[in-house]
Amino acid sequence: MALSENEVLEGLAEIVAEETGLDAADVQNEKSFTDDLDIDSLSMMTIVTLAEEKFDVRIPDEDVKGLVTVGDAVQYITKAQS
Amino acid sequence: MTNVVITGLGATTPLGGDVPTTWENALAGKSGVRTLDNDWAETYGMPVNFAGQLMVRPDEVLTRPETKRMDPSAQMAIVATREAWADAGSPEVDPERLGSVVSSGIGGVWTLLSAWDTLKEKGANRVLPLTVPMLMPNSPTAYVSLEIKARAGAHAPVSACASGAEAIGMAFEMIQSGRADVVVAGGTEAAIHPLPISAFAAMQALSKRNDDPRGASRPYDTTRDGFVLGEGAGVLVLESEEFAKARGARIYGRVLGVGMTSDASHIAAPEPNGAGQTRAMELALERAGLSVTDISHVNAHATSTPVGDMIEARGIRGVLGGHSDQVLLSATKSMTGHLLGGAGALESIFTIKALQTRTAPPTINVTSPDPELEVPLVRDVPADLPKGQTAAINNSFGFGGHNVALVFGTDS
Numbered sequence: 001m002a003l004s005e006n007e008v009l010e011g012l013a014e015i016v017a018e019e020t021g022l023d024a025a026d027v028q029n030e031k032s033f034t035d036d037l038d039i040d041s042l043s044m045m046t047i048v049t050l051a052e053e054k055f056d057v058r059i060p061d062e063d064v065k066g067l068v069t070v071g072d073a074v075q076y077i078t079k080a081q082s
Numbered sequence: 083m084t085n086v087v088i089t090g091l092g093a094t095t096p097l098g099g100d101v102p103t104t105w106e107n108a109l110a111g112k113s114g115v116r117t118l119d120n121d122w123a124e125t126y127g128m129p130v131n132f133a134g135q136l137m138v139r140p141d142e143v144l145t146r147p148e149t150k151r152m153d154p155s156a157q158m159a160i161v162a163t164r165e166a167w168a169d170a171g172s173p174e175v176d177p178e179r180l181g182s183v184v185s186s187g188i189g190g191v192w193t194l195l196s197a198w199d200t201l202k203e204k205g206a207n208r209v210l211p212l213t214v215p216m217l218m219p220n221s222p223t224a225y226v227s228l229e230i231k232a233r234a235g236a237h238a239p240v241s242a243c244a245s246g247a248e249a250i251g252m253a254f255e256m257i258q259s260g261r262a263d264v265v266v267a268g269g270t271e272a273a274i275h276p277l278p279i280s281a282f283a284a285m286q287a288l289s290k291r292n293d294d295p296r297g298a299s300r301p302y303d304t305t306r307d308g309f310v311l312g313e314g315a316g317v318l319v320l321e322s323e324e325f326a327k328a329r330g331a332r333i334y335g336r337v338l339g340v341g342m343t344s345d346a347s348h349i350a351a352p353e354p355n356g357a358g359q360t361r362a363m364e365l366a367l368e369r370a371g372l373s374v375t376d377i378s379h380v381n382a383h384a385t386s387t388p389v390g391d392m393i394e395a396r397g398i399r400g401v402l403g404g405h406s407d408q409v410l411l412s413a414t415k416s417m418t419g420h421l422l423g424g425a426g427a428l429e430s431i432f433t434i435k436a437l438q439t440r441t442a443p444p445t446i447n448v449t450s451p452d453p454e455l456e457v458p459l460v461r462d463v464p465a466d467l468p469k470g471q472t473a474a475i476n477n478s479f480g481f482g483g484h485n486v487a488l489v490f491g492t493d494s
Contacts (some may be wrong), residue, residue, distance in 0.1 A: 049211065
């Protein structure tokens with residue numbers, strides 16, 4: 001069964017927190033991965049790889065560039081599930 | 083010629099999560115070797131089910147993101163570096179005059195093999211992007227350079243079980259040649275994984291004393307049957323004497339000389355007559371400007387293999403001649419197991435502590451010494467070194483025919 005946007009956000013926040021040491025509560029939809037969360041490209045690719053596994057979705061490399069904010073990723077993953 | 087002094091020590095080993103605990107347990111003659119708490123022996127038919135395992139796992143002291151970004155070999159190097167750097171008083175040094183030389187004999191073997199498992203089980207898409215920076219053998223020295231902001235050069239000479247000693251030799255030369263004022267140097271290894279264990283066992287290199295892990299590493303004993311794999315890291319802060327004195331640093335001792343040679347004889351076995359090992363010791367003494375009578379202690383490579391131990395012992399006797407009778411020989415791998423790329427660094431720390439405290443650490447598990455051993459072996463309990471200026475040799479030899487002898491001296 002597909003997860004809701006809130007559930008995806010919660011799961012994504014767990015991955016980001018684990019990778020970066022940030023508090024999961026700081027990982028919010030409006031935050032930019034690079035400007036607000038200070039996530040570099042290697043960490044971003046790690047998060048994408050772990051998210052693909054966790055949510056059983058495929059996020060092609062060319063689509064990762066479009067995931068600027070956490071909300072972008074949450075929407076992408078939510079749609080990709082269905 | 084620039085004098086090189088030692089101002090900081092750090093380690094994480096089977097005997098302790100830091101240098102004070104490791105040294106205390108070494109003087110007490112404790113063993114850090116124990117049975118593996120996993121099912122590898124059963125699952126893979128591994129003939130050896132024990133190793134010298136870290137007393138404090140890096141994930142107990144590092145943050146979760148740190149342990150996820152670094153292979154265990156780099157994690158251990160960082161733990162040891164933080165201790166050594168703080169121990170040296172966190173020197174303020176121009177980054178362009180600060181170097182790092184931290185070696186590993188094998189590199190990120192856990193990362194490489196785990197990524198291979200992931201690839202086979204889940205496909206290429208699941209291989210994590212940090213795999214390469216984690217598995218490369220220069221990863222520990224690179225992370226150390228990031229940690230202390232070292233920009234004079236970050237190096238990782240690789241020479242199997244001589245790597246950690248070679249790193250210290252290279253750091254010594256970086257300071258002597260004027261490339262750096264301060265260099266963080268050492269070695270690390272995290273190879274307690276079923277593949278390296280099985281591979282070393284296939285060479286008949288490992289002790290198979292599964293029913294007595296603590297008694298398995300027994301250098302110079304007539305019943306020795308191979309080395310015991312260990313893990314961990316040792317890191318030293320080296321400085322030019324001028325720089326250390328200008329900042330009022332506490333000085334443990336001095337690096338006086340290094341001798342590095344290669345056998346060009348066999349890919350894994352030492353030269354039977356030990357000529358390359360002997361030359362390394364002679365070159366180190368010559369470079370230190372010492373005569374054999376200045377030496378009071380040798381921390382031997384002595385891994386507990388039937389052939390290797392006595393080739394080295396005959397070499398020591400050959401180099402030191404009759405003075406060998408006055409030299410105290412310690413084989414600390416009897417307690418720690420063999421840290422491979424970390425060994426030369428940890429044993430350099432033991433050698434420096436021995437000179438500083440005038441106490442040679444014991445060799446344990448020797449119940450029937452090899453009758454051919456002609457150098458006094460410190461057994462079971464520590465022994466006193468002479469007062470006054472004195473020096474010691476630390477030997478490290480690696481598969482591939484790499485021989486490194488380091489000479490350390492007291493500060494006064």
